[in-house]
């Protein structure tokens with residue numbers, strides 16, 4: 001807690017991470033998430049931050065941000081929730097193994113939060129122009145339903161956004177673009193009938209769902225970054241009944257808004273061949289694409305130069321998964337992947353790379369100083 005060497009004290013980084021990791025915080029448990037947030041808010045208050053609790057469980061901490069200042073602050077996006085249910089620590093405990101540190105929610109993204117606070121402490125109250133606003137979301141892992149408006153509002157008041165989600169696994173590349181993500185549910189209603197006696201009186205919802213699966217997946221354009229996958233299919237009531245009901249759940253990823261609009265229109269316009277089958281569409285684009293813009297690449301170039309000064313090479317990449325950076329990128333230059341290096345997000349082998357972590361804390365510290 002008193003570390004003053006930027007990223008220099010691995011033991012202190014690990015101690016803080018252990019505190020956050022051992023407070024399990026699944027997206028579905030607001031009380032558990034608030035417990036983690038209370039610890040982080042304590043760290044923020046120790047640094048003199050003004051703190052605010054917003055509707056829905058989001059918290060905002062201002063470091064050196066004055067109410068009527070001319071310069072806009074740096075916005076840093078964090079989230080306190082994880083994909084792991086209560087009890088995960090029992091089968092996936094905190095464990096150090098060589099240069100890897102294992103535990104649920106470490107890489108994504110509690111180590112990113114710890115890195116941020118070590119960077120803020122290293123600034124020793126010498127905040128960058130405009131100060132730093134940290135936004136702590138309670139529900140990033142489920143698409144940020146309660147925090148999205150707060151994130152977009154904070155972005156409109158800021159000059160750049162830095163996201164402390166983890167860098168790309170293995171390469172430790174920063175993230176300068178992310179696909180937009182959407183999910184759709186198609187519910188088919190046909191006509192039930194005896195499959196042996198009166199099949200012609202039935203209209204199969206499953207047949208329609210099968211056609212829709214093939215037609216909609218054919219809309220993918222991998223070369224343009226568009227992927228479409230029917231991940232769930234359900235239907236029918238008994239083997240000898242022409243099925244009246246079927247549902248499809250579709251996962252959609254796009255690299256551009258134009259592709260998002262093309263896919264959305266196609267999904268909504270799809271109609272079954274058999275007019276007796278009706279289809280109802282729910283869902284839509286959850287996160288807009290984070291398109292790699294000039295402002296983001298300029299931020300990345302600053303980060304790369306800092307890494308070079310610190311003695312390591314940095315690369316960047318556009319990735320398929322979304323983050324809250326997807327909400328800020330259409331508004332202000334956004335650089336993502338500034339958290340802790342490691343691997344295994346949402347997987348059993350989730351871990352942080354201890355050999356690489358301090359370098360990335362130093363990088364974040366210098367970036368906050370120079371941006």
Ligand SMILES: [Zn+2]
Nearest residue numbers: 108109140165
């Ligand atoms: Zn995350």
